[in-house]
Amino acid sequence: MFMKEPIYIVDGVRTPFAKAGTTLAGIEAVDLGKSVVRFLVARTGIDASKIEEVIVGCVGQPADSANIGRVIALRAGIPDSVPAITVHRNCASGFEAVTQAAEKMLAGRGDIFVLGGVESMSQIPLLYSHQAAKKFGAFARAKNLSQKFGVLSSFRPTDFQPRIGLQLGLSDPVCGCNMGQTAETLSREFGILREEQDAFAMRSHHKAVAAREKLKQEITPVYLPGAKNGLTFMDQDNGPRENQTMEALAKLKPAFEPENGTVTAGNSSQITDGAAALLLMTENALKRSGLNPLGRLEGYAYAGLDPSRMGLGPVYAIHRAEQRTGLGLKDAEIIEINEAFAAQVIACQKAAKSEVYCREHLKRDTPLGEIPDEILNVNGGGIALGHPVGVTGARLVLTALKELHRRKADRALVSLCVGGGQGGALWLNRN
Amino acid sequence: MDENIQREVSDAGVAILTFDRPGSTANIFDEGTLDELNEHLDFLETEKRLKGLIIRSAKSRIFVAGADLKIFTQEVSAERIAVAIERGQKTFDRIARLPYPTIAAIHGVALGGGFEIALACDYRIASSDSETKVGLPETNLGILPAWGGSTRLPKLIGLPNAVEAILSGRQYSAQQAIDRGMVDSVVHREQLTTAAGRRIQQSAGQKRSQRTHISNRPPLSQMIKKRAEKKAAARTHGHYPAPLKALEVAYASLSVSHQQSLENEKNGFIELALSETAQNLIGLFFLQERAKKLQIPQELGPAPAAPVQAVNRALVVGAGLMGAGIAQWLSSRGIHVILKDIGPAPLGTAMQTIAKLYREAVKRYLLSQVAARNAFDRILPIFEEVPLLQIELVIEAAVEKLDLKKQIFADLESRVTSKLVLASNTSALSIDAIAESLEHPERVVGIHFFNPVHRMQLVEIVRGTRTDAATLSAAIGFVRQIGKLPVLVKDSPGFLVNRILLPYMVEAVRLFAIGYRIESIDRAMLDFGMPMGPLRLTDEVGLDVAEHVAKELESRVKHLAPLNDTLGKMISKGWLGRKSGKGFYDYDSRGEGKTNSQLGHMHPAEPKTVPEGDLRDRLVLVMVNEAARTIEEKVVEAPEEVDFGMIMGTGWAPFRGGPLRFADHLGIATVVSRLNNLRDRVAPYFAPCQLLTEMVNRGGTFYPQRKPLPSTQTEPDP
Secondary structure, eight states: OOSSSOEEEEEEEEOOOEETTSTTTTSOHHHHHHHHHHHHHHHHTOOGGGOOEEEEEOSSOOTTSSSHHHHHHHHTTOOTTSOEEEEOBTBTHHHHHHHHHHHHHHTTSOSEEEEEEEEEGGGOOEEOOHHHHHHHHHHHHOOSHHHHHHHHHHOOGGGGSOEEHHHHHTBOTTTOOBHHHHHHHHHHHTTOOHHHHHHHHHHHHHHHHHTHHHHHTTBOOEEOTTOOSSOOEEOSOSOSOTTOOHHHHHTSOBSSOTTTOOOBSTTBOOOEEEEEEEEEEEHHHHHHHTOOOSEEEEEEEEEEOOGGGGGGHHHHHHHHHHHHHOOOGGGOSEEEEOOSBHHHHHHHHHHHHOHHHHHHHHOOSSOOOOOOGGGBSTTOOHHHHOOOTTTHHHHHHHHHHHHHHHHTOOEEEEEEEETTTEEEEEEEEOO | OOOSEEEEEOTTSEEEEEEOOTTOSOOOBOHHHHHHHHHHHHHHHHOTTOOEEEEEEOOSSEEEOOBOGGGGTTTOOHHHHHHHHHHHHHHHHHHHHOSSOEEEEEOSEEETHHHHHHHTSSEEEEEOSTTOEEEOGGGGGTOOOTTTHHHHHHHHHOHHHHHHHHHHOOOEEHHHHHHTTSSSEEEOGGGHHHHHHHHHHHTTTOOOOOOOOGGGSTTHHHHHHHHHHHHHHHHHTTOOOHHHHHHHHHHHTTTSOHHHHHHHHHHHHHHHHTSHHHHHHHHHHHHHHHHHTOOOOGGGOSOOSSOOOOOOEEEEEOOSHHHHHHHHHHHHTTOEEEEEOSSHHHHHHHHHHHHHHHHHHHHTTSSOHHHHHHHHHTEEEEOSOOOOTTOOEEEEOOOSOHHHHHHHHHHHHHHSOTTOEEEEOOSSSOHHHHHTTOSOGGGEEEEEEOSSTTTOOEEEEEEOTTOOHHHHHHHHHHHHHTTOEEEEEESOTTTTHHHHHHHHHHHHHHHHHTTOOHHHHHHHHHHHTOSSOHHHHHHHHOHHHHHHHHHHHHHHOTTSOOOOSHHHHHHHTTOOBGGGTBSSBBSSSSSTTOBOGGGGGGSOSSOOOOOHHHHHHHHHHHHHHHHHHHHHTTSSSSHHHHHHHHHHHHOOOGGGTOHHHHHHHHOHHHHHHHHHHHHHHTOGGGOOOHHHHHHHHHTOOSSOOOOOOTTOOOOOOO
């Protein structure tokens, strides 16, 4: 045991993941979060007033739901005496919710936590520039017609050109490149061909399609009370493509570097709407509840690296987790590394087994080890399932634990890269 | 004395009258209260140092609920009514004539007389609380506002809004009231008295000066009156005289003296109040009050000592039309609901139905957007097995199959505590049969809602032979908690409402099959005063549901006429009524009034044209006969319950007072002779039941005779 006391992940559930702009586009992030939290509380039968805190990861918090975690908790029917926070570590926000809860429990601050992640990437708004916003403000304050006219005449066409919130979020303000460009960097530096990336992407789709029934075990449907297209609910992910072929993938144009790029929409993760929720307990609370846990958190670490190579984050985080727990890649029976980009995961595989890379960057005598394809993302990853940024961390934990049960295996390593140059890695144990 | 109204005078010289009826949550105007008010007025008129008057209530939910209606039903006579009306008018006139500004500070319900006293004040300030409602509901009781309301409101807010308020009898929220000028300002409850004091200060001793609304002058006023007349005539089908009478009085108030207008109010009121219609409508009001106080039957012993706990969490099993409707209603009343079905598909449909109901409620200002969303959030659709330990009441609303229901109940029993009430919303099956194989059959009860749940106030509480006192109390308490009106019925085929209604629908289908036009069948019953015709009703209920319930009834009640094959044939074509787009009517086409043009071959090409009366007798008397049987078989205890159930559960011509009141009105002998006649001419199933025959022999009636009414307008016999 590497932690002072075991932290149990008792149960978890997620919505189906929907490509942004599709089935769940009309559902607000709060409603997605509400549906999973409420379902989780009902299914476990816990007394919601005994929850210590609700912790929700979310990257693009809707402007009308500041501290979206609190809004979700209240609307999920959790008593108002239970506090709630929202956490943000970019793509690792779902992890952050898990590890914050764990840290609180280890510090003796409560023993039942509901946490999760939520993201409606469909509903990330368009923004106006500060300059345009100032003019809108002046217009609203204008007292008479001539003042109003004066302000109106100061508008320029560019003022009406919104800045796309999603694009801004997916760009790194420090290194100045967007996420896709960081993947292109890795593909160049590690010599990863377009075909390798496409093949990786195709496998992700094939694995996800084959795992539909398995994934159903972690999904609760989202109901669509306002839909007008005859759909009344959604109960499976719509990202995985049934017959994804290399030919189809090869036709796609590079998305970030039109001339010589290799990273396409096809071998990148999808932009997605969804939510997930997990119930965490200390051993005492678990005993009182009489519930059977999915597993426990054995250890974890976050690590930082060069933002323009953020895709290698898992390598750094896995390394640091090993320093903390002694658990290395060889101990993992399954591994989940979020597929932000095929190039990025392949780069992680290459870096992890490279003596040179590990020595230079991690100051290790031996390489980190193999990340074998056979146990990596066995049910598909972000390329097929989608990557709702605030949710993915929680989704990886849930998917990995369910897979451990199906395989009757013990240990899983889940990891992801984080925009801004970070990585996160969690060790999970079924027992 | 000096119990109902407290008086104080502030240092600033403002008198405050606080209505606070002892030992009650409500204030009403009974004789004692009016006496007290007049004594206070003696002081208020003579005390020189006064600068203003504030009238308010100490109750948390009621300002003044109005006049005590008993004045108008017991030993009723034109003279007695005249005295009561004049008393109120004179008292309120005294308030209006006080030489300083007067203010009604309204929190809670101010209806009828309660709003009329406010109208006699110079200003009205209302609390923004959701409990606050103002309005003049008199026409809904078949009478009109006669304590100055019909005179003052048009002058205050203009004829169009006044006509709407008086003719619809609507209750307005504070916001709606201020939009219409019915109140002058809206403040938080805690600030009412302060705001009223400030208003008095601001008016510097001046009374309010009235301006004349432009719509109160001809020709606008004439046009408004004409339009309102037309609308009222269309709405009442000529069965309800009160709105038209009220309109006449309100319109005349614009051109006659105040005194003359009050005289008009009085005369109009007397004329209306003495009519059968008003007596029946006021009677219905008392039946509603009676239902709110429903107790468990005496033979079950005293009600359990512990008060019934309010239900916070309920499970609704089955997400069909009824399950969805029930879940919606419970959630709107603050209850968390788990809505259970076997898969996401029925739940998805149900959630859309529920969302639509909430959207409509918001559109009709019944709920704010936020309140509707919060209520919607209380429903958790689920098909997975979840722990039920926190559930406090279960309502099963699954498909009407006995085996399925038994299975559901057996499963529930194994998963909940032994005390939990398990209710079934069955409309056709026996509660005893459902409970039969359970370990604790005593906790099974029927809680039968009507469709659409959010509109129909009636709920049948079905007592199985083994249902115990605790369960029955819990069921009654629950129905009260959710704001529905209960009627307690015995576990018998079709219970009360369907037992009477189904034979009527079956008869309508039969009439259709022998050649009557759909329009003439439905028209005859609309003219009788039903909210919709029986074939339209069948479409609404769903042909499959109607057929199922009819067959179930037929198999359990021997004397009933068998259902013909018309419904079966229509169902086989996929015509299930409104829900499928086609039934007796065609709902695909734009105008929803069109009958289904493909039905021609199902009945003779030659339209049957027998006297309307015959059509009407066949449809109405089949119900009267069955209603009498529910008394004979003790399905309910008293005729009041039959009439109440039919009016609240089906909209049965309220002005006629229900099928048994109607039978009394028509004369039991007439009922029996016409039934005998139909039996001889048409079919044996029209034979009058034993009770009716017996009653003719002993000259009995269902109700004790009302005192003969001097100016009773008797209905022409059907």
